[in-house]
Amino acid sequence: MKQGYRIAVVYARYSSDNQRDASIDAQLRAIHDYANKNNILIIREYIDRAKSGTTDQRPEFLEMINDSKEKEFEVVLVHKLDRFSRDRYDSAIYKKKLSNQGVKVLSVLEPMLDGSPESIMLESIVEGYSQYYSANLKREVEKGMKENALKCLHNGGQAPLGYGVDPETKKYYIIDEEANIVRRIFDMYINNKGYSEIINSLNSLGAKTKKGQSFGKNSIYGILKNEKYKGVYIFNRSAPKDANNKRNHHKSKDDSEIIKIEGGMPVIIDAITFDQAQELLKKNKHRAGSYLAKKPYLLSGIVECALCGHAMTGSTATGGRNKSSYSYYMCTKKMNKKKCKNKNVRKEYLEEFVLQMILDNLLVEDNVDELIENIKTYQQKKHADSDLEIESLTALLNDNKVKINNIVDSISQGISSPALLKKLNELENETSSLENKLRSETQENIKSKVDRKDLLSAINQFRTNIFKSSENELKTIMRNFVEKVKIYIDHVEVVLKLDHILCVIGGGGGSRTRVR
Ligand SMILES: [Zn+2]
Known part of the structure; x- marks a missing residue:
């Protein structure tokens, strides 16, 4: 190893969503140039291609962080700081982790990071900008969706049962065949039919949900609650994803974030029928509680x-x-x-x-x-x-059968004693109990x-x-x-x-x- 060199690894990322990104090759070229001029020896390259900026989608990045524990390198070289992380909080956390291992992050395009007050300020400005960029991009996307919503246009995702979306204008239109299923559901419900009766009737017609599944209580409930059917356009109904990255459909956002436009959707269910169904839903909700009381x-x-x-x-x-x-x-x-x-x-x-x-x-x-x-x-x-159990039961059974055969052979040759007969009796009882166990175990296994x-x-x-x-x-x-x-x-x-x-x-x- 050359003396006086600092040992480094490279981290490079290319995100497909940003057209202005330098390609991986260009990033790497600049990094290697920088390393040569600054007595830095590169021992490995970690590269995430075409991933978004979210950390959990950067496997190589996480591997690099993990490898830093081996203390085989002291520097992580990046092309620009926003390659390292787009989120300031996230960036601070990972830099702290690296610095705990004595590893520093060096940026080729922002090479002033020597720990001086100026460099610390610069770093925070640069990082603040990355975060601004990220947040701004998100805002632009949300703005676009909101504008769509104000025009009552489809905003992605699956249209509700009964509706189709014109691929060019993004406007909703009614699919008669599906709308009839929706009408049937409302009609049965306001005529006091229970969920199971509605489900049975839909199944007998071969009706399916928008996802092509048979109807369940949840899908019926979802349809009965959907204001779109009485012509109200709604956008932003579901709450953001939770910590486990799962969307919680049962939680709605604040009313202020919901765009509702009366008459913004083609009507499938008239207002009177819809409101009647809501009344019934409210009434039926309390059944479970009073029942449990x-x-x-x-x-x-x-x-x-x-x-x-x-x-x-x-x-x-x-x-x-x-x-x-x-x-x-x-x-x-x-x-x-x-x-x-x-x-x-x-x-x-x-x-x-x-x-x-x-x-x-x-x-x-x-x-x-x-x-x-x-x-x-x-x-x-x-x-x-269970397979193990069946195996060992079978082995025990076979073993017993051999022993029984031996005793029967001895008796047939005239060798007999009370002890031998007692042993035979025991073995036969044991065999039948083993056979029972084997039978039920096998049945369970199939069931x-x-x-x-x-x-x-x-x-x-x-x-x-x-x-x-x-x-x-x-x-x-x-x-x-x-x-x-x-x-x-x-x-x-x-x-x-x-x-x-x-x-x-x-x-x-x-x-x-x-x-x-
Ligand atoms: Zn307590």
Whole structure:
């Protein structure tokens, strides 16, 4: 190795969304030139091609950060600082990580970063600009979409059932065949037909959702709630993605961010019918709550006070104007007259919320692919266990048969004793019990293979029947799907689990015990 050289790696990125980017080759050429002039020895190049500026989409960048722990280089060379990161916060975090390993970031086009006050100021200006650029780009895109919205034009994504979009003008038009399905749904609902009846009728017609799936309770609900059908154009309904990068469709943005234009869509459902449906939806919403009110505490043992970590337990009190009794969950520490600031939670509200979480998050038609993946992983594990079990049971059985044959042979040759007969008897009993175990294990093994169609119909069945379930069934459902419910002062956290999903929707009830 040459003396007096600083050891460096190169990080280069090319984003396809920015036409003004220097190509990777040009970036690399400039970096190598700079390195030669400044006694820097490059030992490796990390290059992310055609990725956007978001860090999690930069695998080479993350590898570089990770490799810095090996302390094999002391400098990261970039062409421009905005190649390193477009987000100031993100940039600061990664620079700190590198600097913890004694690694510095050097920019070829902004080469003043020597730690002087001027360079620190320059760095922050340069970085501030990158961030401005990024934010500005986003604003431009959003502005364009907003302008589209004000003209009631389609803004990307899938048009709702009943509508098509003219590819040139981006204007909505009605697709009669689909609109008739929407009209049927509204018509049945305002005539007091339940979800399952509506779903059955649609299935018998062979009707499908816009995604080509059969209708479920959620898709019907979504259609009944969609104001577009009565001619209101809506833009910006869904909330931004959450920390897990998942869009939460159940949360809407502030009203100020929603653009609503009456008469901005071709009308499929008249206002009277639409409003009638909304009234009914509101009325039906309370059914679950009042239904749960009469049941015992379904979440006992799963509810925890997030403030002090104690369990929360069911309790009843009388109150209100007409002195009626109501039930709630209360922190046990608080119940024992010790200090905890947590509030009590009304029983039926909490239980309905948790049940709705199960329905919305686990057993949703839209989730079915993810669900199947989870179940497959779970089954693979279970199958491996089960296959092993079958193998060892078979081996034991064969072993027993050999022993039995030997004894039978001895007896047929005239060799017999009470001890031998007793042993034969034991072996035969053991064999028949092993055979039983093997039979049930094999059956379980076959039963736990679920295909998509079965799972879908099981989910729909479960959704339709959930509010008809008995106390014990509801308790089992909660226990099987919910790991823990944590009560904070201003929100509730529900930790769901997937493991037992098969047993519950398979209707088998309870998990199966392993043969020992
Ligand atoms: Zn507490």
